[in-house]
Amino acid sequence: xxxxCPLCGERDRREFYYCGAEDYLHRPAxxxxxxxxxxxxxxxxxxxxxxxxLWYHEAGCSQWLMVTRNTVTHEISAVELVAERKA
Amino acid sequence: MRYSGLKxxxxxxxxxxxxxxxxxxPAPKAEYDVIIIGGGGHGLSTAYYLAKNHGITxxxxxxxxxxxxxxxxxxxxxxxxxxxxxxxxxxxSHSMKLWEGLEADLNYNxxxxxxxLINLFHSDGQRDxxxxxxxxxxxxGDDAILxxxxxxREHLPYLDFDNTRFPIYGGLLHPRGGSARHDAVAWGYAxxxxxxxxxxxxxxEVTGIDIxxxxxxxxxxxxxxxxxxxxxxxxxxxxxxxxxxxxxxxPIESHILQAFVTEGLKPVxxxxxxxxxxxxxxxxxxxxxxxxxxxLDFYASYAARGNxxxxxxxxxxxxxxxxxxxxxxxxxxxxxxxxxxPDGSPVIDKTxxxxxxxxxxxxxxxxxAVPASxxxxxxxxxxxxxxxxxxxxxxxxxxxxxxxxxxxxxxxxNLH
Ligand SMILES: Cc1cc2nc3c(=O)[nH]c(=O)nc-3n(C[C@H](O)[C@H](O)[C@H](O)COP(=O)(O)OP(=O)(O)OC[C@H]3O[C@@H](n4cnc5c(N)ncnc54)[C@H](O)[C@@H]3O)c2cc1C
Ligand SMILES: [Zn+2]
Numbered sequence: 001x002x003x004x005c006p007l008c009g010e011r012d013r014r015e016f017y018y019c020g021a022e023d024y025l026h027r028p029a030x031x032x033x034x035x036x037x038x039x040x041x042x043x044x045x046x047x048x049x050x051x052x053x054l055w056y057h058e059a060g061c062s063q064w065l066m067v068t069r070n071t072v073t074h075e076i077s078a079v080e081l082v083a084e085r086k087a
Numbered sequence: 088m089r090y091s092g093l094k095x096x097x098x099x100x101x102x103x104x105x106x107x108x109x110x111x112x113p114a115p116k117a118e119y120d121v122i123i124i125g126g127g128g129h130g131l132s133t134a135y136y137l138a139k140n141h142g143i144t145x146x147x148x149x150x151x152x153x154x155x156x157x158x159x160x161x162x163x164x165x166x167x168x169x170x171x172x173x174x175x176x177x178x179x180s181h182s183m184k185l186w187e188g189l190e191a192d193l194n195y196n197x198x199x200x201x202x203x204l205i206n207l208f209h210s211d212g213q214r215d216x217x218x219x220x221x222x223x224x225x226x227x228g229d230d231a232i233l234x235x236x237x238x239x240r241e242h243l244p245y246l247d248f249d250n251t252r253f254p255i256y257g258g259l260l261h262p263r264g265g266s267a268r269h270d271a272v273a274w275g276y277a278x279x280x281x282x283x284x285x286x287x288x289x290x291x292e293v294t295g296i297d298i299x300x301x302x303x304x305x306x307x308x309x310x311x312x313x314x315x316x317x318x319x320x321x322x323x324x325x326x327x328x329x330x331x332x333x334x335x336x337x338p339i340e341s342h343i344l345q346a347f348v349t350e351g352l353k354p355v356x357x358x359x360x361x362x363x364x365x366x367x368x369x370x371x372x373x374x375x376x377x378x379x380x381x382x383l384d385f386y387a388s389y390a391a392r393g394n395x396x397x398x399x400x401x402x403x404x405x406x407x408x409x410x411x412x413x414x415x416x417x418x419x420x421x422x423x424x425x426x427x428x429p430d431g432s433p434v435i436d437k438t439x440x441x442x443x444x445x446x447x448x449x450x451x452x453x454x455x456a457v458p459a460s461x462x463x464x465x466x467x468x469x470x471x472x473x474x475x476x477x478x479x480x481x482x483x484x485x486x487x488x489x490x491x492x493x494x495x496x497x498x499x500x501n502l503h
Contacts, residue, residue, distance in 0.1 A: 001386075001394050016395050018386045038186045038486040042338040042429045046279065046327035046499065048389040071341070072389045 001074060003048040006081050008060040013061035014086060021045070022066055025082070048072055054082065090194055094249065109274060110281035115132060115313050119147045121468060122306055122315040124293045124329055125322035128149025128159035128269075128454065129446055131276035131287075132461020133321055133468070134194075138283035139464070141469035146285045147315075148363050149308060151292035155273035156452065158323050161423035163346045163380050165359055166455040167204050171223030174479030175432060180227045181476045182264060184458030189458060195275030197267050198373060204359040205365040206265030207236070207408075213364075219260040224261065232260040242358060243426050245411050253364050253407070266359060266370055272457055280334070296332040296443065303333075303442040304488035317468055319444045324424025326447035326479070333440050337447065338429055338485050340500045341477070343384045343422040344451050346395035347401065347416040351375030365404030369412075377415055379405060383425065383451070393422040425451050431503035432491035433462050435473070436482040444468050445482065450503060 001013040021044050028036040045051075048071055055065045064082040069075060088094075097103050106166055121137060123130045126148045137143040150156075169184035170176045185192075186199055208217050221231035236248065248255045277287055288310070296318065297305035306313035321328045324341045352375050359370040369379035369502045381401035384393045398420065406413055428434065428448035433456070434448045446464045449456060463477035472479075479491060485498065495503045 009189075013394060013398075018501055021387070034486060039336070041499070043487040044327065044333075044338070044340050045336065045341050046387065048325070048328055048341075051387060053387060069266065071387050071448040074390055 003055060003065070003076065004079050004087050005060055005063070005065060006079060007063060008057065012055070012062060015057060016065075017056040019054040019056060019064075022054055024054055025066075025085075035051045050077070090196075104448060105371050107213035110277040110287055111140070113286045113288065115147060115291065115308070115310050116148075116286065116303070118314040119286070120145040120315065121319065122146070122313060123148045123224040123319045123321055124306065125157075125320070125325075126154045126277070126289065127157040127321065127323055128273055128276070129323070129460045131273055131280060132445065132457050133319060133464040134280040134285045135276045135283070137469060138280060138285055138464035140465060141471055144284035145279075147313065147455060148280070148285060149291045149306070149313070150287070150403055151309075151373045152264045152316065153289050154277050154287060154493075155270055156381060157280055158423040159273045159426070160270050161346070161421055161459070162454045163368070163370070163378050164266040164269050164454055165204065165245070165264070165370070166199065166267055167261055168229045169206070169220065169224050169261050169264065169456075170218050170226070170257070171206070172491055172493050175493055176223060176227045176287050176351070177376055177476045178459055178463070178480070180229055180337045181453065181454055181462070183229065185462060186455075193275040193279045195271065195278060197271040197275050199265070199267040201265040201354060202262050202358055202370075202375075203242075204261040204361065205239065205258040206261070206361045207239070208256050209364055210256060212257055215276055230262050232262065234258045234260050238345070243360060245355075246409055250407055253362075255445035264359060272454075276457075279496060283434070288387065293329060293332070296329075297409035298440050298443070301439075301441055303440050309444075311358075317444070318444060319464060321446045321464065323426050323447065323449060323453065323473050326344060326426045326445070330438075330445060330447075333438065334441055335438060339426050339448060340387050341389055342386070342425050342427050343388045343393050343395055344380065344423045344425050345384065345401070345420055346380035347398075347417050347420045348372070348376040348378050349412075350418050352377065352470070355411075356466035360406045360430045361409075362404060365407055367401060367408060369405065369409075376418065379426075384422070389424055391422050391424055393420070410463060427450075427500065427503055429485060429500050429503070430490040430492040430498040431494055433460070433478045433480050434482045435460065435467060437467070438482070
């Protein structure tokens with residue numbers, strides 16, 4: 001598998017650290033009920049198909065990337081910088 | 088038909104014409120008392136123990152492919168009871184006892200072989216951790232022997248003991264650990280369940296779960312609707328999809344785990360060897376192939392095939408540990424879809440829907456659990472109460488903080 005980092009170009013999978021589903025971008029507000037924290041930390045859609053997940057370009061530009069890819073075919077359709085993501 | 092040595096001999100003498108199929112191929116009935124979704128190891132053992140322990144025989148196992156087409160036929164067959172957390176320890180101990188009587192119970196040769204498992208350690212700190220684990224195993228009534236460097240050398244003279252990065256300090260020997268024939272475990276349970284009246288229905292994918300007023304009524308399948316009083320979801324890597332049919336979001340991420348086998352060789356490795364620091368483990372099958380594997384590919388995937396970085400890593404780790412395998416030719420590699428939970432431990436529990444139960448989260452360790460998981464899932468579905476040895480495998484433990492983090496790495500999806 002290769003990912004095309006918007007800053008560094010196409011790179012080998014080994015340069016990236018996988019964090020998990022993009023749920024990690026939706027942190028509950030301080031003081032939110034426990035159920036929201038459980039949902040944020042543990043519960044996942046875990047789709048068989050298109051998913052968005054977070055990868056860190058560890059051996060490159062040190063940017064967090066949001067990757068849109070298919071978990072069944074391993075096809076990658078988009079790689080965006082998390083920092084430039086519109087809220 | 089009962090299998091026996093005498094039967095094998097007489098069939099051999101008369102052209103093997105008397106064998107009958109090991110199970111029926113029934114059409115689904117309109118209604119069952121219990122439906123088990125998933126014909127893997129856990130689904131089949133659940134059905135078997137529902138019939139055998141609880142007398143519930145109006146049961147169907149619905150399998151979308153053929154029996155044993157999932158992880159039960161893809162794993163590397165290590166059977167062990169070397170856990171230390173209360174909750175895990177008694178469960179895997181129970182499973183080991185069931186393994187030890189399994190062939191007689193099923194009247195089926197699952198080729199269970201207690202050849203001993205050796206976990207290697209490479210530092211004083213790791214040694215202390217293994218002493219603690221060994222003591223926990225002994226406290227649980229299982230067996231563990233601490234081996235020093237020379238002790239390991241006696242068993243495994245062919246390892247590279249002086250590797251610069253990971254010199255071998257010793258190992259923890261678990262004599263009752265070993266392996267079994269994975270397919271045979273599925274087939275043995277399938278045959279045992281079928282003989283007790285369970286319908287094993289293949290090529291029958293569940294596409295929906297019918298729920299009325301919070302009570303399960305049955306399932307929709309590619310072979311029509313089937314009603315049931317109770318339904319168990321036992322689908323390993325596909326747990327999130329099937330649970331979503333009942334409106335649930337699970338603490339599961341599905342990952343790929345790869346494994347490898349070489350051409351058949353003469354007997355050379357007698358034990359199961361685990362080299363945790365290199366993420367590598369190996370054993371030799373009765374056919375002679377070296378069966379080995381490593382860690383997850385480490386990203387969510389349903390592809391049932393892995394990527395090259397992990398292939399390379401596993402080969403390197405193997406060569407580091409035991410250079411003698413370098414000239415063996417790898418025949419095949421494959422992957423299985425693992426239902427990874429955040430803390431690395433499983434779930435056997437009720438759900439928010441009356442009559443709907445779930446057994447999932449087996450991570451990369453669910454083969455050894457097949458007997459006890461079926462035993463406990465059957466107990467839960469028959470009695471409504473969790474079995475004594477599985478009472479900590481709760482679905483809500485992530486919300487309540489009662490985690491079972493055996494590795495002590497934290498409760499987060501990418502850490503196990
Ligand atoms: C490479 C590899 C090595 C492993 N090594 C070990 C090991 O050494 N020791 C160990 O203890 N464990 C090991 N494991 C883990 C173990 O194999 C699994 O945890 C265990 O097999 C999972 O339970 P199961 O047998 O019920 O799963 P499966 O056999 O995957 O059963 C689930 C079944 O559900 C069916 N299904 C899914 N969706 C539906 C649907 N909608 N309708 C109907 N049916 C459906 C699937 O087709 C499948 O047959 C390994 C796994 C892999 C992949
Ligand atoms: Zn980059």
